[in-house]
Structures are given as structure tokens and as C-alpha cells.
Amino acid sequence: xxxxxxxxxxxxxxxxxxxxxxxxxxxxxTTPLTQxxxxxxxxxGNLVRKAEAQxxxxxxDRRAVVALVEHLHDLGDDDDFWAVQARSLAVFAxxxxxxxxxxxxxxxxxxxxxxxxxxKPLLRAVTFPQAAYVLALAAGGVRVxxxxxxxPVSEARIPGLPRDAxxxxxxxxxxxxxxxxxxxxxxxxxVRLRQYARQVEQALRxxxxxxxxPLILAASDTLAAIYRSxxxxxxLATAGIHDSPENMTDAQLAEAARGVLDGLxxxxxxxxxxxxxxxxxxxxxxxxxxxxxxxxxxxxxxxVMVDIDGVVPGSVDPQTGAVTFATxxxxxxxxxxxxxxxxxxxxxxxxxxxxxxxxxxxxxxxAILRYPLA
Numbered sequence: 001x002x003x004x005x006x007x008x009x010x011x012x013x014x015x016x017x018x019x020x021x022x023x024x025x026x027x028x029x030t031t032p033l034t035q036x037x038x039x040x041x042x043x044x045g046n047l048v049r050k051a052e053a054q055x056x057x058x059x060x061d062r063r064a065v066v067a068l069v070e071h072l073h074d075l076g077d078d079d080d081f082w083a084v085q086a087r088s089l090a091v092f093a094x095x096x097x098x099x100x101x102x103x104x105x106x107x108x109x110x111x112x113x114x115x116x117x118x119x120k121p122l123l124r125a126v127t128f129p130q131a132a133y134v135l136a137l138a139a140g141g142v143r144v145x146x147x148x149x150x151x152p153v154s155e156a157r158i159p160g161l162p163r164d165a166x167x168x169x170x171x172x173x174x175x176x177x178x179x180x181x182x183x184x185x186x187x188x189x190x191v192r193l194r195q196y197a198r199q200v201e202q203a204l205r206x207x208x209x210x211x212x213x214p215l216i217l218a219a220s221d222t223l224a225a226i227y228r229s230x231x232x233x234x235x236l237a238t239a240g241i242h243d244s245p246e247n248m249t250d251a252q253l254a255e256a257a258r259g260v261l262d263g264l265x266x267x268x269x270x271x272x273x274x275x276x277x278x279x280x281x282x283x284x285x286x287x288x289x290x291x292x293x294x295x296x297x298x299x300x301x302x303x304v305m306v307d308i309d310g311v312v313p314g315s316v317d318p319q320t321g322a323v324t325f326a327t328x329x330x331x332x333x334x335x336x337x338x339x340x341x342x343x344x345x346x347x348x349x350x351x352x353x354x355x356x357x358x359x360x361x362x363x364x365x366x367a368i369l370r371y372p373l374a
Contacts, residue, residue, distance in 0.1 A: 015117050021060070025092055204233065239264070283372040297317070301368070303344070306359075307356040313325070315339075
């Protein structure tokens with residue numbers, strides 16, 4: 001099972017606003033298989049040594065460096081912590097302490113040192129949250145699961161949810177003939193299943209009204225088609241889990257649901273790229289880092305796609321937005337694209353953290369502007 005924790009709005013804001021010399025950001029791949037996590041602990045140790053070397057080269061206070069490294073070594077030695085992991089780990093550390101975030105998506109190993117935290121990889125999990133409801137629907141029973149990024153999968157209590165198809169229509173079996181003998185055979189079963197699906201849909205409607213959380217349907221093809229024909233929830237995912245949920249555990253359904261969510265996120269990224277192309281024709285789209293940085297300082301970025309893996313070392317003038325690129329990634333320079341993402345969030349914009357291949361023009365940043373820059 002994945003053990004995930006993702007920062008909420010206030011926690012993310014604290015990370016975005018953080019400023020302190022000698023701040024270290026570490027990302028590394030992990031595994032939920034406890035017996036295989038030793039490799040991740042070795043990677044952490046290697047990245048800690050790189051961070052220490054950068055801080056030493058920058059002339060950081062030795063006592064602060066020792067305290068920071070001690071926090072990171074304590075984390076590496078914590079057997080209980082490493083026993084419960086997800087696919088990646090983010091660590092943000094200073095001489096005063098550290099915070100960790102276990103993430104559901106696979107990230108590359110990375111260490112960044114500056115006066116702020118490097119957040120682009122973390123934003124992948126924040127901007128594409130792994131949350132959904134799963135409707136596990138079968139003639140023999142129905143359950144609704146809550147898939148959360150930070151808690152184990154759990155079954156939701158839905159008032160009025162029927163126990164199964166037969167009890168929903170008041171029969172001992174959905175194969176029973178009707179009193180008038182009109183409903184029978186395979187067509188009769190479909191009529192009963194549709195009645196059952198309507199009852200399920202009505203129970204869910206009362207609970208999901210006003211929600212925007214995706215609903216993922218797990219059902220056989222026949223029952224899935226019937227349910228979709230009566231559904232009114234606007235966020236029922238087009239893609240579903242094409243298997244009888246009676247053959248799957250809750251954990252298996254949750255894992256399958258996360259695959260569906262990945263597809264939904266790909267669709268959202270495709271829609272954003274189409275909008276970006278349209279805005280470029282209006283002078284409101286750019287893949288130029290310098291232009292995007294100037295717009296971000298002005299609060300003019302509506303939304304931005306950023307490469308979660310690449311780092312462009314340098315700095316951004318907080319008054320003019322002018323970019324100074326650095327020749328090396330050290331404890332003084334920080335990620336310019338990461339700074340564009342941070343400024344966009346501070347101005348109420350939206351950040352999509354993706355792989356570089358998903359960004360228009362194979363760029364490291366693509367920004368939609370609120371208005372054309374003068």
C-alpha cells in the first residue's frame with residue numbers, strides 16, 4: 001500500500017513563502033515495499049553529501065551545516081519512517097529542522113540548495129491530486145470507495161444505497177418474471193439492472209451534489225453502460241475500471257483508479273496546450289523564460305506549465321523580473337523556472353507541473369498570460 005502525504009493549501013503556502021539561507025530540497029524515488037527501501041536510504045545519503053559540499057563551497061556557517069546534516073542523517077536512520085513509503089519522497093531541510101512529503105508519483109533524484117525551497121517536483125502531486133470516488137457496481141453488491149492522496153482507501157457511507165440488484169427491485173433474483181409475465185429473459189434482467197442503477201445514482205446524487213471530485217466506475221461492460229445511461233453526476237470519468245469489482249479488493253480498485261486519474265490529468269494537460277496555442281495567437285502565450293519571469297513578477301501569469309525535472313540555475317530580479325542565468329547550480333543560485341512557478345502561485349495563478357515532453361515546443365516553461373506585456 002502507498003503511504004502518501006501531500007501538503008494542503010496552508011502548508012504549500014508556507015513552503016512557497018519560505019526564505020532562509022542554506023535551505024536544502026531533496027527528491028528521491030522510494031518504494032512501498034519495505035524490504036526494497038534500502039536503496040532509497042543510500043540515495044538519500046549520497047544527496048546529503050552533495051548538499052553539504054555545496055553549502056561548504058558557498059562558505060555557509062559550519063555550525064548550521066552540521067545541524068542541517070544531522071537532521072538529514074537522523075531521517076536516514078529512522079527505520080520506522082522508511083517502513084511506510086510511497087513512490088517518491090520530498091525532503092525540505094534547514095539547520096532548524098526538516099519536513100518530509102511522501103508522494104504517489106515517480107520522481108527523479110535531485111538536490112537543490114539556495115535560500116528557498118525547490119518546489120516544481122512537489123507541485124506535480126499538488127496540481128494533479130490523486131483523489132477520487134470509486135463506484136464498485138455489480139449485480140451482487142455495490143460499494144463506494146474514497147481514494148485519497150494522504151489516507152488509505154476507505155469505504156464511504158452512502159445513505160439509501162441498495163444492497164444489491166435483487167433487493168433493489170424487491171425480488172429474490174433479477175431473473176424472476178414480473179407479475180404480469182411481461183419482464184423476463186435477458187431483456188428483463190436489463191430492466192431490473194436499470195432500476196437498480198437508478199437507485200444507486202439517486203443515492204450518490206444526494207451525497208455528491210456540488211462536488212468536483214472525479215467518480216470512477218468499476219463494473220462489467222453491460223452494467224457500466226446501464227449506469228452511464230442514468231448518471232447525472234457531471235464528473236463521472238469517461239474512462240473506467242472494466243472488470244467486475246467483486247473480483248477486486250479495495251486496494252486493487254484504488255490502484256486501478258489512480259491509473260484512471262493519470263489519464264484524466266493527461267486530458268487536462270492536452271486541453272491546456274490547446275488553450276495555450278489559442279492564446280499565443282493573441283500575444284498572451286510564451287515559452288521564453290525571460291518573458292515568463294517578467295510576467296510572473298508583474299502578476300500577469302494566469303497559468304504555467306513547468307518541467308518538473310530540469311533546473312535552470314540563476315535568479316530573478318524581484319522588481320523588474322530580469323533574469324540572470326548562472327553557469328553552475330550552487331548554493332547561491334536557484335531554479336529560475338521554479339521561481340516563475342512560485343510567483344505564479346503567489347499571484348493566484350495555476351501551475352501544471354509536467355514532464356518536458358508535455359510542454360509545447362519541448363520548452364522548460366510555457367505560460368498563458370492574463371494580458372499581453374507592453
